Amino acid sequence: KNQVEQSPQSLIILEGKNCTLQCNYTVSPFSNLRWYKQDTGRGPVSLTIMTFSENTKSNGRYTATLDADTKQSSLHITASQLSDSASYICVVSAEAAGNKLTFGGGTRVLVKP
Amino acid sequence: EAQVTQNPRYLITVTGKKLTVTCSQNMNHEYMSWYRQDPGLGLRQIYYSMNVEVTDKGDVPEGYKVSRKEKRNFPLILESPSPNQTSLYFCASRTLGQGARLDTEAFFGQGTRLTVV
Numbered sequence: 001k002n003q004v005e006q007s008p009q010s011l012i013i014l015e016g017k018n019c020t021l022q023c024n025y026t027v028s029p030f031s032n033l034r035w036y037k038q039d040t041g042r043g044p045v046s047l048t049i050m051t052f053s054e055n056t057k058s059n060g061r062y063t064a065t066l067d068a069d070t071k072q073s074s075l076h077i078t079a080s081q082l083s084d085s086a087s088y089i090c091v092v093s094a095e096a097a098g099n100k101l102t103f104g105g106g107t108r109v110l111v112k113p
Numbered sequence: 114e115a116q117v118t119q120n121p122r123y124l125i126t127v128t129g130k131k132l133t134v135t136c137s138q139n140m141n142h143e144y145m146s147w148y149r150q151d152p153g154l155g156l157r158q159i160y161y162s163m164n165v166e167v168t169d170k171g172d173v174p175e176g177y178k179v180s181r182k183e184k185r186n187f188p189l190i191l192e193s194p195s196p197n198q199t200s201l202y203f204c205a206s207r208t209l210g211q212g213a214r215l216d217t218e219a220f221f222g223q224g225t226r227l228t229v230v
Contacts, residue, residue: 100161
């Protein structure tokens with residue numbers, strides 16, 4: 001069964017500090033991996049998309065890494081800001097009919113001043 | 114502005130009263146889908162559509178119907194809502210990439226919070 005597991009479930013960090021979120025997946029055959037940011041009560045917004053051949057991709061202060069061999073990804077947030085408070089969702093796409101997206105449960109990040 | 118629009122944003126209804134949540138996208142995307150999001154669970158796909166008049170079940174289709182008569186619209190229909198369908202619903206759309214691949218960005222609507230009492 002295709003699964004995406006994220007850790008931690010939640011974390012609190014001080015403004016200006018860095019943090020790293022983890023994602024492990026068992027989706028097969030792998031097509032791509034995405035990180036989304038979801039503000040409370042809003043729809044997810046794409047941060048990065050990585051295919052099998054990419055092992056790092058940045059979007060401003062967000063840097064995602066992918067290790068397709070170990071089926072792990074991480075999202076690193078640098079110099080966190082209050083606006084980074086949100087849920088971060090790891091999503092893996094399978095190379096199959098419908099290219100279904102399998103969603104992780106998300107990591108809820110709270111940035112405190 | 115490229116967007117996916119859902120209506121209504123909030124809805125409270127009673128058990129058994131049919132309702133429709135509308136979804137419209139202005140990006141000419143072929144692929145559209147509906148998800149529900151519940152506390153502690155990731156988004157789960159209800160139905161998806163690869164193109165006009167082509168729909169298929171996702172992971173949790175029971176109690177839901179969809180239609181795709183036009184490319185831009187993909188309404189979600191609850192014929193007889195029940196309290197276990199209380200959830201946050203999202204519509205999403207994507208274009209089909211080269212060779213009908215779906216390695217393209219998904220755009221989500223703002224969500225519809227449904228409460229069935």
